[in-house]
Amino acid sequence: MQAYGMRWVTLDNLREAKMSLTEIGSDAGGIGHMAGKGLGRGIKLEQVPLRVAHILKQEMLSVGGDAAVHRDVITNNVNATDVMLLGTVRQLEHLATKVLAQPFGLKKVGHDLKQLLTFLEPPKTRILNCRGKELKFGERTLVMGILNVTPDSFSDGGRYVNIDDAIAQAKRMVEEGVDILDLGAESTRPSHESVSAEEEWHRLEPVLKALLELVEVPVSIDTYKASVAAKALEAGAHIINDIWGLQKDPDMARVVGEHQAPVIVMHNQDGTNYHHLMGDIFDFLRRSIERAEAHGLSGDQIILDPGIGFGKTTEQNLEVMARLAEFKTLGHPVLLGTSRKSMIGKTLNLAVDERLEATLATSVLGVVAGMDIIRVHDVQANRRAVQMADAIVRGQRGIHYVGA
CATH class of the missing domain: 3.30.1370 (Ribosomal Protein S8; Chain: A, domain 1)
Known part of the structure; x- marks a missing residue:
């Protein structure tokens, strides 16, 4: 008996639905009417x-x-x-x-x-002006490289405290294809010791000023302190990455707004108690968006980070990872930072220096979920992984058929 080649077709958005109907040979007017029905x-x-x-x-x-x-x-x-x-x-x-x-x-x-x-539809290609430097969203997944000039970061603490070592690492990441450098001078690992704004800037200043002279990619500053952010932006930094989403230091939103600096707002909280995990995270990020918008930022200038590893148990981190695509509904670019984190270590019982393969797995999942940026320590390996994943998932379904 004839089976007519019956099969299930994956349709995740209108573009894919329209391409599949075009492949059948449907009338153009009918395609517009029918695509959303599937x-x-x-x-x-x-x-x-x-x-x-x-x-x-x-x-x-x-x-x-x-x-x-x-x-x-x-x-x-x-x-x-x-x-x-x-x-x-x-x-x-x-x-x-x-x-x-x-x-x-x-x-x-x-x-x-x-x-x-x-x-929920695939984003169009667009350009974000980062205070003179440009980032292109929508074409591929961007890679942010982590550069910690701290003695106590969980993964690479002490490796790049010396300015020559920090600059050498930055140059290496640029050669490996990094799109953004993220410079941090205070560890944010669990149970870390806070440092004063003066000490943080003392660590940051020489490396930042050297990088601005030597590299062409945008430089992001990982800080939640408004005074440090202000000095960094005055020195020429391009992006601020705030692990407290503009909600720790009351002056941070004003600072990034006055400098028209793109800002990464991450979900964070003390403790791991939630009423509804995803609902509470979304409420936090909406407040961050409102604060940024109140000071003149909008659209792609506000980049969201789900905050993997911050204020969440391992099980909660895994749930957020499984639901990454939902963050696209907030209408802003999304950054994913999972590199070498405890979620991986606790799930697989691995030490920090053994977490590369699992980090690559999370980066690829981020591409599939539509993340715009991944933040990583190992640039070359992650860049290759997301480049391959991008080649598969960005706009490939339905483009190859007889008559195309």
């Missing part, structure tokens, strides 16, 4: 007022989808509920349009839903 999405809204939840449920059913709510919504025994919108991209687009005219804040829901659906 893409299922689950969109979660948290703590939605009861009357809004009822409307969303009704409207999703009316467009052929559904909305999951708390079981007590039907009896009105809760004041608010999380809502999971379940439908195709096409159905969710219809919902967004319908609720734009609804009361009770649903206009914003419609607007945000339309925007979120665009964030």
Whole structure:
């Protein structure tokens, strides 16, 4: 009996759906109408007022989808509920349009839903101006190289305290194809000893000024102290990497805003208690985004970091890794930093100097999930791994067929 070559086709976004329909020979007008019907999405809204939840449920059913709510919504025994919108991209687009005219804040829901659906599509190539240096997003995964001029960093503490050693390592990473150098002068490993802003700048200043003369790639400064960031930017640094997401030092957002410096905002917290792991991380990052935007930064100038290894157990880190693609819905570039971290050591029972292969695995997973930057110690190995992964996952599905 004829089986007609039945198989499952992976469709993760509208571009892939359109290419697959083009391969069949579908009419151009029909492709635009049908592409979104093959893409299922689950969109979660948290703590939605009861009357809004009822409307969303009704409207999703009316467009052929559904909305999951708390079981007590039907009896009105809760004041608010999380809502999971379940439908195709096409159905969710219809919902967004319908609720734009609804009361009770649903206009914003419609607007945000339309925007979120665009964030789930492959990003276009664009240029970020880093105070005179340029980074290109969307074409490939960028590699940030870690350069610690600290005596006590968890992986390479003490190796590059000497300025000549630091410069030699920076040159080596540039030769290996690094896109950004990330210079840090205070260890952020668990139980690290804090240093004063004066000591941090004392360590940073000579290396930073030498690098700015010697390398062409942007130089990022890994600091959460506004006074250190200000001095570094005045000296010519291009990016600030804040492990506390502009929420530790109240002046940091003002400093990066005044200098129009792109900023990496990382999720962090004391302890590992969460109400909802991903929801709490998103809430933190949204506050960071709001602070950056309040001081004039926007779009690609705000780079997000999920904070692997910070304020999370090994199990929580692994869950975040499994859900990296969700961070794209916040609408900003995303950086992944897993290099040699304890998540790897505890999962595989490996010492710090034995974690390269596992780091490469996480870097490749980052590419698959759509990360824009990976932050690593071993530039050449990671650059090759992500280059291969990029060649596979960026825009390859559906481009090779008879008649193309």
